Amino acid sequence: MKRMILLCVALFSIATAKAQFGVGGGTTKVTVTGRISALILDSVTKKPVDYASASLIRVKDNKSVNGGLTDEKGKISIQNVSPDQYKLSIGFVGYKNKTVLVKTTPEKPDLNAGTIYLSPSSNDLQEVQITGQKALVENKIDKLVYNAEQDVTIAGGTAGDVMRKVPMLSVDMDGNVSLRGSSQVRVLINGKPSGTMANSVADALKMIPAEQIKSIEVITSPSAKYDAEGSGGIINIITKKKTAQGVNGSVNASAGTRQNNGTFSLNAKQGRLGFTSNVGVQYAIPQDTRISILNQNIAQNTILTQDGYTKAKRWGYNGSVGADYDFNNYNSFSTNIKFNKFENGSDGSLNVISTAPAGTTNYERITKNEGSMSNVDWSADYRRTTKKEGEELAISGQASFGRNTNDFNTRNVFATLPTVTILGNNTGKNNEYTAQGDYTYPFSKTVILETGLKGVFRTIESKYQNTNQNFDYDQNVGAAYGVLSFKVAKATSVKGGLRAEYTDISGVAGSSLNFKNDYFNLFPSVIVSQALSQMTSLKLSYNRRMQRPSLFYLNPFLDDSDPENQRRGNPALSPELTDLMELSYSTYIKGSVINASVYYRNTKDVIESVFTPAQKLTTYFNVGTSKSYGSNVFASYNPLPKWTLMGNFSINSYEVINPDTQVSTGVYANYTAFMRSAIAFTGGWNTEVFGVYNGKRRSFQGTSGAMAFYGAALKKDIMKKKATVGINVFNIFARDLHIENKNSSPSFVQSTNVYYPIRSFGLNFSYNFGKINYNAQPKKKKITNDDLKQGEQQQGGQMGGQGK
Template identity: 65%
Template sequence: MKKLLLLFVFLGLIQQVNAQFTLGGGAQKVTITGRISAVIIDSATKQPVDYATISLVKVKDNKSVNGGVSDAKGKVVLQNVAPEQYKLLIGFMGYKSKTILVKTTPEKPDLNLGNILLTGTESNLKEVAIVGKTPMIETKIDKLVYNAEQDVTTAGGNAGDVMRKVPMVTVDIDGNPSLRGSSAVRVLINGKPSGTMSNSVADALKMIPAEEIKSVEVITSPSAKYDAEGAGGIINIITKKKTAEGINGNASLSVGTRQNNGNFSLNAKKGRLGISSSFGGQYAIPQDTRVVLENEVFSQQSRIFQDGFSKAKRHAYNGSIGLDYDINAYNSLSTNIKYNDFSNGAKGSSNVTSSIMDTILRTYVRSSDSKSSLNNIDWSADYRKTTKKEGEEFTVSGQASFGRNTTQFNTRLINPDGSALAPDVNGDNTGKNNEYTLQTDYVYPFSKTMSLETGVKGILRDIKSKYQSSEQDFDYKQNVVAAYGVLTFKLAKLLDVKGGLRAEYTDISGVSGSSLNFNNNYTNLFPSIIVSRTLKGNSTLKLSYNTRMQRPSLSYLNPFLNRSDPENQQQGNPNLNPEISDIVELGYSTFIKGSVINASIFYRTTTDVIESLYFPDQKLTTYANVGKNKSYGANVFATYNPLPKWTLMGNFSLNTYDLRNSQTNQSTGVFVNYSVFARSAISFKGGWNTEIFGVYNASRRTFQGTSGPMAFYGGAFKKEIMKKKATIGINVLNVFSRDLHIHNENTGADFRQNMNIYYPLRSFGVNFSYKFGKVTFSAPKKKKGISNDDLKQDEGAGGLGGGAGPKQ
């Protein structure tokens, strides 16, 4: 706690150092701001031009200060424009660029330019049906961006379905993502964590409807400003948010054979005040999942065989409301509160046969009924201060997260004559996860080519887990204090360099039942550097290095013994150490006649790798630090347009798995994991869009065994109706087979565990979406807030046993 007190003293010192950052008033002069509005029109057809790009540039120094994109009616509004003389630059594919001189004054801060006519280029005079859209994939210096809103096949799905199509990301049968072969991935929503992720990332992703996702950012080389957690990298989900004057919103409904959801959002903006809200719900139609499980112990010549079905039901709802207020040109406040509620349950039965030396000892039926729920409230508040010096920024952010989860199960063992083989097995677990975060960040640009980012942060976590048996109660506290510095500069006018160092102190204490008390604290330094060079032809070469950490989350630590399947029990391990990874990556990207090619190779070493282990003598699966993994890998992504409205896209990822346990000197040898993704999309006149895609994830190696391959494929049609205010479409997934068959196997010196899962994946769906009100985009200010990207997420059951099988 002394470290935490020092953190808050440091925060106070920073506020004193930045005393000039007053909240308006005093001696500071408050600049009056206004807005510039216009409507972009095609000069030949007199029709509005949507998605035209507008930039506002100061005349005196030629600096860009604002910008936006025209909406479906050709309208654009630029907010928070200070009195000045500007150049308004308008550009769009197939049209000649246009520049207009404009001037606003304190007496007349608002300026309506009316209709602005764009003239088509020579190649476009005869054909004006070209529509410019954001590319599906964008590559940047430190991340790859997948623009999910351009993908018509995700309608009716959830964030887990979207993740399956993101380059370099693979998703297991339960919905848990991994990045370039590592499950040590931190998933953020709008740059911030959700308390839901601390319990189960797969369940949290199922709560986010695909229609609400704008893009997914894949950050493989995070700088020191990010939390050191996420050894494999960071996945940041950006949801759709309108920055528009007036009232607007969106309503969508998806009905299908596998899952159904409805979502509604409403946004309002008047001057400096903006309010956004959303509400959604989903329901999965119960379907049978078949699980065939076989456990063998060689020394005892014993075998237990289970063959059964489970029918899972799932429903969830979520809501959020946010407020943004620009106090003046330099000060802004924002706050948001979000609520998630998720319920999952399954009923099933399995026929169980127990034998020794091929002699059947007994047969019985195991009947199970399980229920789980998860709800979470996240509240955040941010203050942002800028100055007249472009790029200078000071932010203070706070977040509080309150989570609660419950798990209940009842298991009955029934003889062939209907009598009870043993007393019923019951379990009851209630967990509370409270998390509080405070951080401050400061950015200072020394020049156009050099800037400094620095900040401090404190995280307090308090986890309590109570059981039906009080002897298993679990109380866990984790406090983290961090500070970082990142310097960005040009070297020899040729190289762009972004280097930094992060220091983190972790203090852990806890008690489990009456027999286990633990205390642990450690300090780590995490360096990072990215060096990039822009080559001829818009090509970029990048070399990066960073050190990352992965702390285990609640699902890994919780010692609750899940006995829903007495032959395959599951339990967490509170004595886990964090994973530490060092990663070196070399990347290359280029643009050739509108096509994009992005390739990278990397080398990663990870110590204290956390994985699940099966112990046959205890009939138990738990987690352990299994050893050190050395991994080489490569990724290639490319897009190509055979025709202007036909896009082909492909991605290939490969990485090796070579883990050695230093205590036993046991090694897995070198195993190659890989995944392939392919997509074809065509746009037609009249607002028609069609797409097909396929994903193949090869077998994945673990310390004890392998997780089998998975293949997903699907397609969609989409049609714009009601003057582009609405869309209607259909989508299909794995149409030629009801079930996705997954084969998992764990082996040891004296045992073999074999599982076959037949997961119902085939689906057909119809979706409808409607936009209403004004959709007038303005350039949003970049928000900075809490980003607790620091906990290893649950990898899910995925072959670990459990009669209920995987989650739907």
């Protein structure tokens, strides 16, 4: 705990010092900044020229410092302009470029350049080819970026629909995401954790309209700057930041036989002050799901079967409100509040047949489950830059408050015996506080140092009211990191770092079980990137990661909603430690993309579920060491300019070895495949078809069944491309998706067959209003908490009080 206190003191000291002083230790003079505005008109018609580009060029060094686009009234306002003399250059297709001299002073930082007339060009352009547009897929030194805003087929979809198209990712029919075959991934929004994601990734992805997504970053080998998450990696969803002067927003709605969503966003900016807001709702139409369960205890010669139907329901809402203010060119502040609530449940009836040497028993099990998850996140971020380009200090704070409930009522109705009723009520609270400081210093354009400190303080309470027992859990994490990026040759870049984390854990379960644990770990990382040509690169990386178990795995209280398949957590679990080595190759050939990677992953103290037939209980243990080899290949090809073909294939081995006995589960292969074809037609029509196949997945005691599904969509731009309408279909030739999960050993067999109702038809509509003028804005630093191993099947129905 002493190390934790020292770390917090150091973090406060750096925050205080950097907020007051520059790098050299002297007082930094705050420079007043202003804005330059103008009205751009056609010299002949005297009508506004909208979407004309404006570039502000400093006269003394001829360097472009800012810019923007005109709005529908021809107005342009360029913010954060330091006092100096500039050239304001205006240009637009079909007009001659025009440049005017402007000057601002500390006494008069704001300047209205008046009306500027553009003269039509003497040449009529019949066809214009725009260059410089971002590629759909970009490969950077530490991540792969899918630029969703360049994909014209995503309108009317959700974040889950977009992720199905991202290299190395796969999304199952419930919306659960895996990266290169691993479901142990951390999903962030704008670099920050979300209470919505912590409770249910699948539900959260359904709440994010595809039109709000700018890009998705896939980080398979996170640097030491990131929290020490485990083997899977990090997925970061970057949303579009509305920075236009005035008011703009969007409306999105989809309705269908399976899922219904609606979202609304409204944004406003005036001068240096901006506001953003959004709200979304979702409702899933309840449908019958058939379930067939077999439990066979070979040692005791007993067989129990359960066969019947459940009807699941799910609805929820989420939203956020944020504000940001640029004090001047060097200091800015932003704050944001996110809120969400999801409710889910199921009603079911199962016919149960129990066969034993003593005879056969037949009865009906009637179940009713209700659960809710709510969360509020508040964050505040201060950012300070200097005249040295690339130097930055960021101080961030975040507070999260989560509340979960899970109630169940199970009745076993016998023909001749009294009815047996089992009740359960679990409530949980999860409060989390985070303080973080990050500092970036560029020694030169090619040598950059990143360093920072972070403290995370979690308090979790979980209570079962029917037993009147509490599970109180405290986890405090302190971290410090340093990352250095540099070039060793013109075509060779290196990014290496080291992260140190100290974890202090204490907890009380009921009145008899107390536990305490603390550990200190170092996490090195290094990435070497070699440019083989302008469009081809080779990358080699190594890092060490960790996954601490969340409350889903730790909560020791018994969930006996199904007495034949009970579940409880294990507070004695140790964290997983993973070493990952990866070699990847990327190339771009005439618009086509190929990205291929091979990797080796070694994970110690793997956490997996273990079923004990004698107790009819599933719990969690550190089952051993996993050694996995894997490969991923992604390709995108354009047979025609408006026709895109995409494919992704991932395969990895599975093997767990007991470190004491050296007994192995054997080596198995897990694999996934994805194919997509998209065509854009004239007149604003777009269509696509896709198919996904996830092969059978091996686990410690058994397998999770394979699944295959497919879909198609047709969309049309309307209202001068401000809106789209579309239809989509999903698995139209089969109502149900059959998945079989099976655990087995020489002494037992446990099999669950689920028939999900998957066939669906839907309509969608999206509409954007206002003008979107993306002026250059400084990038805000954000808090990221991505250090916990999340629970299995996070789509809902978990124990209350799950931690993040």
